[in-house]
Amino acid sequence: MTDELFVVEDLTVTLPTSRGPVDVVKDVSFTVGRDDTLGIVGESGSGKSMTALAVLGLLPPGARTSGSVRLDGRELLGQSEGELRSVRGNAISMVFQDPLSSLNPYYTVGLQIEEGYRAHRGGSKRAARQVAIEAMERVRIPDAARRVDDYPHQFSGGQRQRIMIAMALCCSPSLLIADEPTTALDVTVQAQILELLAELQTQTGTGLIFITHDLAVISSIARRVLVMCAGDPVEYGTAEQVFSDPRHEYTRTLLDAVPRIDDEVML
């Protein structure tokens, strides 16, 4: 068993709505070790993205949280904005679903990688630029030294997501949270990004939380799986157990509904 890098205990997120407060995440607990990958899977409204945003204190205004979120033993929940800022993009990074809208169209990708690095590590612009180029090379953007000055719209969808990953990894975080990082991408590009993530993880030992609605993707990348439904954690176990011997009825329904490419199960 891996050591516990990241521990979430009884995390509850409450959002204000017009009909009063609603618990969108209810008593969620999980752990992520170094070099470990946890998959969080669920359909829309299951609370999987809210869980991720809660970890970094990025919830919409008015949201309340309870429970415990610890990175290397350090409590994150309820910390001041300043404390959380020093964690975001530094010890814990995030990659989002739609890389085009997640990058600011007005600035070069280089600047957008550099600014995160300099916010945490300081240093000169030139040093940060070098870091940005190296980060882009690591995610295999060809001709990185020249393309560092290009704008997001000049890259393809897959390259943009690679840049998001470069941005997330430039401060060598101990945990990377990827929220539906391949959902907006074509299937061949998705395969490349999944491969890249797995490879970078082997190199760096970063813990990974991979959030998706796609069970097949989870099966190919996650070591352990948390299944969520309407804010509830319905099943939590190793990927092998969840896929081969699901305990919860909802997990079984979900698995039955997935169309299989090698098989026609619905006819």
Place this chain on the structure above:
Amino acid sequence: MTRYVIGRLGGVVVILLAVCLFTYLIFFKLSPDPAVMICGKTCTPDRIDSIRDVLGLNQPLLTQFWEFLRGIVAGRDYGTVHCSAPCLGYSFQTNESVWNMLTTRLPVSITVAVGAAVLWLLAGVAGGLISAIKQGTWWDRSAMALALTGVSVPNYVLALVLQYVLVVKLQVLPFPAAPAFADNPVLWFESYLMPWTVLAVGYACLYARLTRANVIDTLAENFLRTARAKGLSRPLILRRHALRPALTPITTIFGMDFAGLLGGALITETVFGLNGIGKLAADSIAKNDQPVIMAVTLLAAFFVVVGNVVVDLVYTALDPRVRVTSS
């Protein structure tokens, strides 16, 4: 880029030619006979004929229009009088060269427009920005209510109220007289303060609402979430990631509004008795002084069309997405 600019300027020339043709037809062909207008009350058919001859009104329409265009570029002769380029003809009322009339009045209009623009940009953008950041608070709601009121108050009402309160009642400002800046900078400033304010209020309110809406939209963008997730400080996020995307569209609207004002602020100039292009337009329309009407219309069109091109060029410089697709 050069190709782009040349292409756009070519477009400008075409549009201006079209505007010229239309205004020429409307003002010289569809309104009362210019010869009769000039001739006045003590008129004989002979005099009308000779005026027609001097103005070239007996020639075919296209020749007349061509002469008009040539006059602007190369100058022309009216009988024995030579009108040097750029020639826009002579006022029917005062016989003054229309070009001279424009050049003496234009500085006043530019002063009015620039001063007002500075005021409304500062007040509108700052107000909208603070409202957006403090969205939903007491400040935001009162500022936006005020902005709505400001947009709804007509210029001339505001002008008359200000004049009555500040000049007549409290006597803190002189009556606007448009003195030269060099003669008396203080009086110059005091004179223009009211016109600037009156013009700026409506725009400032509009810009405050626009800025607020744009900033709020930008704050909800995914890339702002990315900026927060990177651990950037709030001032940096606002300054770098929110402000530029939110304000870039406003430069477009500002360019058009400002260009429109350069063609004369008709109501404000008239109310304050400022001798700018706007007042010239109002006076010439009242007296049916066709060459002058024609000239102010062309001038306004010129500013709007050129303003449009400038706005596009500025936008190209500000938004990298447009920049790259055009090259």
Place this chain on the structure above:
Amino acid sequence: MTLLRVRDLSKQFVIRGQGGLLARKASFTAVDQVSFDVALGETLAIVGESGSGKSTTARIAARLLDPTSGSVEFEGEDISRATGKDLARFRNDVQVVFQDPFSSLNPRYTVERIVTAPLTYQGIAPKGGRRAFTRELMERVGLNPDHSQRYPAQFSGGQAQRIGIARALAVNPKLVICDEAVSALDVSIQAQVIKLLMRLQRESGFSYIFIAHDLAVVRQLSHRVAVMSKGRIVELGSRDQVFGEPRDEYTKTLLAAVPRINPEWDRRRRLSKGRS
């Protein structure tokens, strides 16, 4: 019997740059010399990644776009340039179900009005009255017929898509074009809608052109598959041939890239399910 015959279909979009009088024009070929047939009662799936031209092809087939060249024959008549009555009849026989149910349903209309709109436009009065007609249709697509006076916003995404399907069926079409019709749905809802689409075809015998990027979905419901890439059809064949023995390199790449649930785990789960 061939219902739809598409031959050498091409579509170019002209992109006009900026720059006033000297603006450069460029053209982009979205669909390049595409030919295929759709037989009565069959489902032809057109798969491809973004920018492959699959949606443009579908839109031309539905006459929502005009082709640059090539022909679309429906029941033996070229409809790619049809107008007036011929076009109206074609529009009646061919219906489209779009990806986003909410943006393709008028939010201010009730289900009844949405579903009967195609009839209203053609001046047909449904037999038995609108209410009964709507109720019957809603039942066919698995919606509660008592909800016929509700508005789209009062339904979930899956239910809204069923309304879109009901609207398509209102005029008894011969061909239904599904443009990514199940792509936006959650997996459990998606499975239900796929089953519904297949049941409706068995009941009514119409044809589908099923546009999708999800190969696993296509595997479930298609008879024949056309794989598109960069505006061209790179492979066209029966479902079992395309999935089982793909000939084209691109098809092979595409199939290999699809993520799969670990087959060993899946097999064990089904075995234990069978036992319990």
